[in-house]
Amino acid sequence: MSTKVAIVTGSNKGIGLAIVRALCKEFQGDVYLTARDVGRGQEAVKSLASDGLKAMFQQLDINDINSITAAAAYFKEKYGGVDVLVNNAGIAFKEADTTPFAVQAEVTLKTNFFATRDMLTHFMPLIKAGGRVVNVSSFVGSRTLNKCSAALQQRFRSEDITEEELVGLMQQFVDAAKKGELQKGGWPETAYGTSKTGLTTLSMILARRSSERETERTGDAILLNACCPGWVRTDMAGPKAPKSPEEGAITPVYLALLPPGATDPHGKFVSDKEVQPW
Numbered sequence: 457m458s459t460k461v462a463i464v465t466g467s468n469k470g471i472g473l474a475i476v477r478a479l480c481k482e483f484q485g486d487v488y489l490t491a492r493d494v495g496r497g498q499e500a501v502k503s504l505a506s507d508g509l510k511a512m513f514q515q516l517d518i519n520d521i522n523s524i525t526a527a528a529a530y531f532k533e534k535y536g537g538v539d540v541l542v543n544n545a546g547i548a549f550k551e552a553d554t555t556p557f558a559v560q561a562e563v564t565l566k567t568n569f570f571a572t573r574d575m576l577t578h579f580m581p582l583i584k585a586g587g588r589v590v591n592v593s594s595f596v597g598s599r600t601l602n603k604c605s606a607a608l609q610q611r612f613r614s615e616d617i618t619e620e621e622l623v624g625l626m627q628q629f630v631d632a633a634k635k636g637e638l639q640k641g642g643w644p645e646t647a648y649g650t651s652k653t654g655l656t657t658l659s660m661i662l663a664r665r666s667s668e669r670e671t672e673r674t675g676d677a678i679l680l681n682a683c684c685p686g687w688v689r690t691d692m693a694g695p696k697a698p699k700s701p702e703e704g705a706i707t708p709v710y711l712a713l714l715p716p717g718a719t720d721p722h723g724k725f726v727s728d729k730e731v732q733p734w
Contacts, residue, residue: 460485466545468500470690474701480509490516518571537584561633561647568651585676593682597652605642656682663723684727
């Protein structure tokens with residue numbers, strides 16, 4: 457039996473680190489903490505080691521396509537693929553940030569949607585039979601969806617929306633933000649929310665595609681879901697949030713460790729371990 461492997465993006469602190477910590481305790485295999493910054497990543501691995509937990513480190517900056525392809529090649533060569541992928545890396549501007557909204561829109565979607573999509577493009581072919589893919593999204597994405605125009609809501613909820621169409625819609629949002637035409641395009645003024653609407657929709661598209669490709673053999677199904685960790689006390693969400701990072705990690709870890717042979721949830725948006733309406 458080859459060693460199983462789990463990877464968590466953006467995991468040197470916050471929810472990502474809490475997910476790694478839980479997987480070190482519960483996942484039967486190697487657990488990789490990844491970070492853009494090698495020093496910070498290695499420090500986080502040391503902090504886990506001081507608690508008796510063994511994580512490995514791989515440099516991974518999801519905004520750098522060369523970093524993604526290098527990591528993909530490493531995991532393919534060393535493990536022959538990947539068993540668990542948790543796409544946790546993401547950014548959010550603070551409410552008080554004075555950066556122009558057009559810039560916030562471009563930067564936020566670049567990381568939370570386009571870079572995460574790059575990760576999925578390069579890593580989905582590596583996910584082994586019975587693998588688990590978890591995209592850390594947010595309830596803000598579903599709230600944002602409800603504020604979009606009826607036409608946009610219909611497309612985001614459609615069973616036949618394609619990845620290409622979704623990419624076009626996300627680019628439309630960025631372009632509308634730059635032109636100051638969000639309202640005209642049917643978009644609410646939230647870059648973070650829109651990025652997470654996109655990520656949850658992408659999860660549903662990729663789940664449908666993986667189901668179409670499944671072999672006839674049962675038990676081989678890859679389960680791919682988006683989830684909301686909740687409002688968690690992190691550098692990103694601030695100190696007033698009600699949940700600890702460990703509490704925020706519960707749902708992503710639950711989805712990462714869905715038992716062999718499970719068939720659902722798949723292609724869903726999950727919060728507090730429950731499938732949520734979309």
